[in-house]
Amino acid sequence: MIFRRRKPAADARETFKVLTYRQLMWRRFKRHKLAMAGAIMLVVLYTLALLADFVAPYGPTQRVPGYISAPPQRIHMWGPDGFHLRPFVYALDLKVDTGGFQRIYSENTSRMLPIRGLVGGHLFGIDPAAPGEPAATLFLCGSDRLGRDMLSRVVHGARVTLSIGLVGMSLSFVLGCVLGSVSGYYGGVVDTIIQRVIEFIVSIPTLPLWMALSAALPAGWPMYQRYFGITLILSLVGWCGLARVVRGQILQLRDQDFVTAARCASASDRWIIFRHLLPSTMSYLIVSITLAIPGMILGETALSFLGLGIQAPAVSWGTLLQDAQNIRTLANQPWVLIPGAFVVLTVISFNFVGDGLRDAVDPHGK
Amino acid sequence: MLPLVTITGLKTYFKTDEGNVPAVDGVDLVIPRGKTVALVGESGSGKSVTAFSAIRLVAEPGKIVAGRISLHDEQGNVESVLTDLDPCGKVIRRIRGKRIAMIFQEPMTSLSPVHTVGAQIVEAIRLHTDMTRRQAREHAVAMMARMGIPNADQRFKSYPHEMSGGLRQRVMIAMALSCRPELLIADEPTTALDVTIQAQILELLADLKRDYRMSMLFITHDLGVVAQIADEVVVMYQGRIVERGAVRDIYARPQHDYTKALLASVPSITSQRRRRLSTVADVTAGLSAADAAVQHTVRTDLPPLLSVRNLRKHFPLRKGFWGNVPATIKAVDDVSFELLQGQCLGLVGESGSGKTTVGHCILRAQQATSGEIRFRIGQDEHDVIAADRGRLRMLRRHMGIIFQDPYSSLDPRMTVQDIVGEPLALAGISNRGERLDRVREMIVRVGLEPEHLVRFPHAFSGGQRQRIGIARALVLKPSFVMADEPVSALDVSVRAQALNLLQDLQAEMGLSYLFVSHDLSVVRHIADCVAVMYFGRLVELADAEELFTNPLHPYTKALLSAVPAPDPGSPMRRIDLGVEPPDPTNPPCACNLFRDCPADRGESIAPAVLREVSAGHFLRCHEQNI
Numbered sequence: 003m004i005f006r007r008r009k010p011a012a013d014a015r016e017t018f019k020v021l022t023y024r025q026l027m028w029r030r031f032k033r034h035k036l037a038m039a040g041a042i043m044l045v046v047l048y049t050l051a052l053l054a055d056f057v058a059p060y061g062p063t064q065r066v067p068g069y070i071s072a073p074p075q076r077i078h079m080w081g082p083d084g085f086h087l088r089p090f091v092y093a094l095d096l097k098v099d100t101g102g103f104q105r106i107y108s109e110n111t112s113r114m115l116p117i118r119g120l121v122g123g124h125l126f127g128i129d130p131a132a133p134g135e136p137a138a139t140l141f142l143c144g145s146d147r148l149g150r151d152m153l154s155r156v157v158h159g160a161r162v163t164l165s166i167g168l169v170g171m172s173l174s175f176v177l178g179c180v181l182g183s184v185s186g187y188y189g190g191v192v193d194t195i196i197q198r199v200i201e202f203i204v205s206i207p208t209l210p211l212w213m214a215l216s217a218a219l220p221a222g223w224p225m226y227q228r229y230f231g232i233t234l235i236l237s238l239v240g241w242c243g244l245a246r247v248v249r250g251q252i253l254q255l256r257d258q259d260f261v262t263a264a265r266c267a268s269a270s271d272r273w274i275i276f277r278h279l280l281p282s283t284m285s286y287l288i289v290s291i292t293l294a295i296p297g298m299i300l301g302e303t304a305l306s307f308l309g310l311g312i313q314a315p316a317v318s319w320g321t322l323l324q325d326a327q328n329i330r331t332l333a334n335q336p337w338v339l340i341p342g343a344f345v346v347l348t349v350i351s352f353n354f355v356g357d358g359l360r361d362a363v364d365p366h367g368k
Numbered sequence: 369m370l371p372l373v374t375i376t377g378l379k380t381y382f383k384t385d386e387g388n389v390p391a392v393d394g395v396d397l398v399i400p401r402g403k404t405v406a407l408v409g410e411s412g413s414g415k416s417v418t419a420f421s422a423i424r425l426v427a428e429p430g431k432i433v434a435g436r437i438s439l440h441d442e443q444g445n446v447e448s449v450l451t452d453l454d455p456c457g458k459v460i461r462r463i464r465g466k467r468i469a470m471i472f473q474e475p476m477t478s479l480s481p482v483h484t485v486g487a488q489i490v491e492a493i494r495l496h497t498d499m500t501r502r503q504a505r506e507h508a509v510a511m512m513a514r515m516g517i518p519n520a521d522q523r524f525k526s527y528p529h530e531m532s533g534g535l536r537q538r539v540m541i542a543m544a545l546s547c548r549p550e551l552l553i554a555d556e557p558t559t560a561l562d563v564t565i566q567a568q569i570l571e572l573l574a575d576l577k578r579d580y581r582m583s584m585l586f587i588t589h590d591l592g593v594v595a596q597i598a599d600e601v602v603v604m605y606q607g608r609i610v611e612r613g614a615v616r617d618i619y620a621r622p623q624h625d626y627t628k629a630l631l632a633s634v635p636s637i638t639s640q641r642r643r644r645l646s647t648v649a650d651v652t653a654g655l656s657a658a659d660a661a662v663q664h665t666v667r668t669d670l671p672p673l674l675s676v677r678n679l680r681k682h683f684p685l686r687k688g689f690w691g692n693v694p695a696t697i698k699a700v701d702d703v704s705f706e707l708l709q710g711q712c713l714g715l716v717g718e719s720g721s722g723k724t725t726v727g728h729c730i731l732r733a734q735q736a737t738s739g740e741i742r743f744r745i746g747q748d749e750h751d752v753i754a755a756d757r758g759r760l761r762m763l764r765r766h767m768g769i770i771f772q773d774p775y776s777s778l779d780p781r782m783t784v785q786d787i788v789g790e791p792l793a794l795a796g797i798s799n800r801g802e803r804l805d806r807v808r809e810m811i812v813r814v815g816l817e818p819e820h821l822v823r824f825p826h827a828f829s830g831g832q833r834q835r836i837g838i839a840r841a842l843v844l845k846p847s848f849v850m851a852d853e854p855v856s857a858l859d860v861s862v863r864a865q866a867l868n869l870l871q872d873l874q875a876e877m878g879l880s881y882l883f884v885s886h887d888l889s890v891v892r893h894i895a896d897c898v899a900v901m902y903f904g905r906l907v908e909l910a911d912a913e914e915l916f917t918n919p920l921h922p923y924t925k926a927l928l929s930a931v932p933a934p935d936p937g938s939p940m941r942r943i944d945l946g947v948e949p950p951d952p953t954n955p956p957c958a959c960n961l962f963r964d965c966p967a968d969r970g971e972s973i974a975p976a977v978l979r980e981v982s983a984g985h986f987l988r989c990h991e992q993n994i
Contacts, residue, residue, distance in 0.1 A: 029385070264790060268794055269794050281781045
């Protein structure tokens with residue numbers, strides 16, 4: 003509701019600022035600091051994923067031979083010769099401890115590698131090493147056991163992981179809206195059947211179900227087919243929660259006078275559901291979608307982590323985390339957990355945004 | 369007269385994004401000991417906020433920004449200054465409930481649904497006294513009995529949902545009065561109740577005030593109620609007091625324009641029928657629109673537009689596991705009437721009497737169980753109940769419906785032009801331009817501006833929303849309109865405008881109304897013909913003038929006697945229908961209200977039927993009672 007400066011007794015012409023529902027929502031959302039932070043974070047993450055080829059200094063499978071499991075390189079502004087306006091990293095010196103079969107990396111302070119903008123079609127990077135010199139590397143988040151830049155792989159992996167959340171959710175959204183509104187609007191036997199089906203699906207432990215289904219995907223499927231297969235599997239469970247939200251809302255709305263009014267004007271059921279009921283549930287739907295996307299993202303991560311989701315040459319945050327399955331690797335190269343940090347960041351951001359949206363659509367909110 | 373509470377210069381503001389909203393803007397008020405002060409005003413006038421400020425319960429973002437509220441002792445000395453207290457502190461909590469108690473409009477929501485009513489009264493008692501549990505229980509039962517709750521001892525263990533609205537309100541009063549407060553703040557305590565129950569509660573409150581020698585601050589918008597209960601009247605408008613005085617003076621000689629307008633805009637049970645009501649705008653502009661009767665023609669020469677015969681609508685109750693039906697609620701039970709072209713038939717009854725269901729059956733929003741509904745279009749008569757999809761679509765183009773609640777009847781996500789244009793779109797007018805033209809024409813006709821078309825419902829006041837609802841009902845130019853309590857949710861002055869509009873439109877467009885309402889004075893004002901319903905049955909049907917001057921059925925008499933007249937000189941002589949409502953699955957034949965009904969004496973006689981007792985006056989009763 004909006005407040006008026008003075009409520010006139012007669013309903014004569016009034017002068018006050020009229021805000022649309024969206025403006026009101028946006029205004030309340032902006033007041034939620036954490037949600038705004040989350041929203042900005044998400045915009046940044048999705049922009050990174052969209053522009054992965056440009057943002058990442060390396061390609062997702064590009065190797066720097068020899069430099070395997072290198073630690074993250076620090077960015078410096080102060081060198082031995084004083085302050086540099088252009089940030090730089092020191093080149094890595096590699097020693098192999100033949101006794102312990104370990105690679106020991108150290109910073110070579112005499113060889114500075116300045117970080118330049120727009121190098122070789124990327125946002126930033128370093129000049130390639132001159133012939134004869136040892137390789138120049140820019141591993142801001144370290145490299146993996148094949149000598150690939152972790153940061154670049156995370157940025158590329160974001161494409162799969164972040165988009166699976168959205169694509170999966172839109173599938174769930176369609177299923178949830180249709181089945182939920184049919185269930186709530188018609189009630190009776192139809193409602194009972196749909197609700198029992200939902201209860202059945204929800205009662206199956208999700209991880210084993212996902213595992214069984216993705217194990218059933220043919221191994222020979224190409225990458226994109228597998229991607230959609232996984233999405234389908236994830237949304238098979240995801241629509242249930244949405245359908246319940248939609249059903250609850252529609253149960254509440256279907257006896258409102260404006261629905262009776264439409265019915266008395268001979269509106270068809272389809273007209274009532276799509277013109278009146280679903281638009282009215284939209285704000286609540288957006289909230290539950292925002293809160294359900296993290297579930298999808300976590301699902302993909304879990305499946306890929308177990309090796310059942312996205313398969314090796316393709317990168318996603320889940321496949322990247324496969325390196326972290328081994329405790330020895332974890333102890334020696336803690337940076338393999340960086341994709342996990344990104345997962346946490348994304349999930350928390352979505353939750354904050356969802357929280358803020360929930361407060362924003364609540365008409366009784368302050 | 370010793371004062372109990374004095375309020376001086378009270379200002380309570382609500383902080384919003386658009387700046388401070390002055391809900392109460394400089395109010396001075398004295399509540400004397402042992403008197404009832406009525407705070408009258410329309411919604412948003414600040415009357416409730418004034419009361420809430422007094423007990424320091426103003427909700428966020430409201431804040432008392434100036435003024436002083438003090439509580440006096442029995443000698444009239446200031447005992448404590450309520451405005452100086454911490455609103456959550458111990459001192460105010462001891463005053464609240466013990467010395468100043470409150471009852472609210474909604475007895476449904478002010479009682480907790482998970483505790484028995486007895487436990488809730490006991491809790492209130494033990495919070496403020498040091499009675500033992502046993503003493504408190506005894507006291508609670510005694511209080512409930514004092515409030516006229518039958519079988520108080522057994523009712524003590526009931527849950528709120530097991531009680532009717534009237535009984536719940538009695539429980540609320542028992543709870544409020546259990547600690548013998550000196551001041552009772554009653555915030556619209558009877559607004560949600562039926563008239564007959566309202567009359568009981570008002571009588572009870574007046575009684576209790578005398579017995580307990582307490583003061584009452586009675587908040588209401590109903591001028592009839594004020595006349596019956598108040599000693600002093602304070603009229604509020606936009607956060608300020610515009611007039612105050614003894615109740616007789618206010619009604620006999622109102623001074624302020626706003627008070628005059630309020631009194632003029634109420635149709636009363638004694639005023640001239642079918643005239644234009646003055647609105648606040650008229651009075652402040654010095655116009656006297658009143659007395660200009662609105663002419664409309666009832667086509668007695670034509671066959672009836674709508675005839676309803678033996679209409680029944682039954683709802684099975686509590687379906688058992690095997691699908692057996694132990695009881696049915698007869699929401700509509702054998703209702704017959706005719707509606708002429710251009711006529712307005714008022715359908716009156718208390719909540720649950722089935723009046724709305726009759727209207728819904730006519731529009732086929734609900735499917736009738738049995739009976740016959742015939743609707744005339746031109747020369748042809750159509751059977752509504754048997755109509756198939758296509759015919760129903762055609763029939764509904766000639767019918768409109770107006771709802772009670774101006775908030776839930778408009779889709780909040782649609783603009784005015786989409787809302788009003790919806791029936792056109794559904795009727796197959798696909799040309800957007802043509803639709804828009806007709807919507808614009810209708811919107812102007814109901815008194816809104818063309819620039820309102822692109823706005824959403826939340827930008828309008830209740831009265832304007834109702835105008836949008838009326839525009840939607842009439843945009844297809846129907847011949848019949850079912851108006852379901854169209855003015856009940858509106859403020860008094862807006863109600864007058866809406867009634868004027870409905871009358872004007874009826875005269876201009878030759879409409880027939882089925883005007884469903886619980887408000888007898890409104891029905892008397894607008895209807896040509898009135899039908900009274902009681903538990904799904906039509907008990908009396910007559911010309912409006914005849915029905916109100918010469919009611920025959922005991923239920924009609926009881927109903928009429930319960931309407932509070934806006935005249936402090938005329939005390940109510942109400943006929944009591946009993947505190948507890950009858951069982952709706954087995955409703956009484958209202959005949960048992962006749963003192964000497966043979967059915968009441970246990971004689972087996974033919975069931976009561978609707979019969980014509982004099983020209984155009986129908987009465988449902990046993991043959992023996994005529």
